Amino acid sequence: MNISTASRLANTGEYYFSRKLRELAALNAAGANIISLGIGSPDLPPHPSVIAALAATASQPTTHGYQSYQGTPALRQAMASFYQRSYGVALDPATEVLPLAGSKEGLMHIGMAFLETGDAVLIPNPGYPTYRAVAEICGAEVREYDLTAATGWLPDLDSLAESDLSRVKMMLVNYPHMPTGTPPTPEFLQKLVEFATAHDIMLVHDNPYGFVLNETPPMSLLAVPGAKEVALELNSLSKSHNLAGWRVGMLVGRADWLTEGLRFKSNMDSGMFLGIQQAAVAALALGDDWFAELNATYRARRELVRELLAALACEVAPGQTGLFIWAAVPPHYADGYALSDAVLAEARVFLTPGGIFGSNGNGYVRASLCQPEDVLREALERVKNQQERPTALAETSHN
Numbered sequence: 084m085n086i087s088t089a090s091r092l093a094n095t096g097e098y099y100f101s102r103k104l105r106e107l108a109a110l111n112a113a114g115a116n117i118i119s120l121g122i123g124s125p126d127l128p129p130h131p132s133v134i135a136a137l138a139a140t141a142s143q144p145t146t147h148g149y150q151s152y153q154g155t156p157a158l159r160q161a162m163a164s165f166y167q168r169s170y171g172v173a174l175d176p177a178t179e180v181l182p183l184a185g186s187k188e189g190l191m192h193i194g195m196a197f198l199e200t201g202d203a204v205l206i207p208n209p210g211y212p213t214y215r216a217v218a219e220i221c222g223a224e225v226r227e228y229d230l231t232a233a234t235g236w237l238p239d240l241d242s243l244a245e246s247d248l249s250r251v252k253m254m255l256v257n258y259p260h261m262p263t264g265t266p267p268t269p270e271f272l273q274k275l276v277e278f279a280t281a282h283d284i285m286l287v288h289d290n291p292y293g294f295v296l297n298e299t300p301p302m303s304l305l306a307v308p309g310a311k312e313v314a315l316e317l318n319s320l321s322k323s324h325n326l327a328g329w330r331v332g333m334l335v336g337r338a339d340w341l342t343e344g345l346r347f348k349s350n351m352d353s354g355m356f357l358g359i360q361q362a363a364v365a366a367l368a369l370g371d372d373w374f375a376e377l378n379a380t381y382r383a384r385r386e387l388v389r390e391l392l393a394a395l396a397c398e399v400a401p402g403q404t405g406l407f408i409w410a411a412v413p414p415h416y417a418d419g420y421a422l423s424d425a426v427l428a429e430a431r432v433f434l435t436p437g438g439i440f441g442s443n444g445n446g447y448v449r450a451s452l453c454q455p456e457d458v459l460r461e462a463l464e465r466v467k468n469q470q471e472r473p474t475a476l477a478e479t480s481h482n
């Protein structure tokens with residue numbers, strides 16, 4: 084039988100890390116013992132109160148059924164309170180908060196609810212690869228906007244405003260920015276809202292990194308006056324609360340847009356297990372102590388990862404925030420792919436080539452902070468030993 088794949092997948096391959104992690108697992112199964120500084124999956128556990136809430140709910144006989152498509156009132160209230168406390172943003176928990184099984188999934192809900200053939204979407208280059216995949220799967224035209232070191236990894240909104248934006252329906256934005264670690268400024272967020280308002284563009288702000296190694300208070304785009312008219316925001320407990328595998332996120336903002344998101348989502352999933360929702364309520368109640376401890380751990384790790392990157396002669400710009408370090412590759416490697424391949428082959432350490440986030444990332448690699456210090460020390464030793472050997476696999480590009 085010959086069954087063709089739907090044309091909506093014509094431009095979309097398997098997710099990079101889905102492929103790459105399988106490749107690394109196969110190498111490990113053959114005894115390679117690779118240290119991965121690839122994905123941003125926190126290795127640390129959630130707070131004990133979060134696990135206790137899950138266990139308590141799971142041990143009840145009556146908690147195992149389908150849950151509301153909109154999340155429990157308690158979870159929506161906890162999310163609204165978190166926004167008020169963290170960002171000074173008031174949200175109506177009944178209409179302006181939609182709990183999600185992960186913000187990656189939320190991106191697809193938004194795309195499916197609002198994008199179709201004929202629409203254009205602005206996405207960052209470099210940026211989270213899911214933005215492009217969502218736009219392409221939904222049949223929309225992808226228009227990349229450039230982020231470069233020269234502009235501080237912020238979009239040039241003035242020159243974008245001079246281009247033909249008539250078909251642009253949505254702009255995806257993500258600050259603190261992954262992969263570059265660039266934090267937002269209030270002025271930039273303000274300008275973004277003005278830009279979107281002037282050109283009738285829906286802003287979707289993806290905001291999962293605000294609580295990790297952020298020297299400034301975390302910011303929400305919705306705190307900008309007028310933003311609630313033009314913007315939705317995604318947030319996530321994956322990185323801030325060490326809950327990546329549990330799949331908890333949220334979509335917040337305009338009630339009528341959330342209603343449309345729910346129209347798609349309620350046909351996709353059947354709610355989250357009550358135990359996870361109760362655990363998320365406990366997580367969202369955690370205060371500054373939780374983040375202080377988390378960030379003390381990441382700060383120590385950051386020093387070791389910086390040393391590792393320095394040993395590779397990579398350059399790290401100051402002021403980065405989030406769960407990764409973004410580093411410019413030295414000229415003796417053709418690009419980030421070449422460096423990543425060489426370090427994997429010779430030191431058995433995996434760094435993500437920056438090119439997977441878009442062409443403006445070609446000269447970079449991204450290193451995750453999601454490994455304990457002893458593992459990072461081992462990675463550093465391996466890299467230093469590799470650098471002392473004369474056979475570095477430089478000068479090859481696999482772009």
Ligand SMILES: Cc1ncc(COP(=O)(O)O)c(C=O)c1O
Binds near residue numbers: 185291320321
């Ligand atoms: C920029 C960005 N957005 C969204 C996500 C997805 O997070 P979640 O676990 O909430 O789906 C990630 C995860 O790596 C990310 O880097």
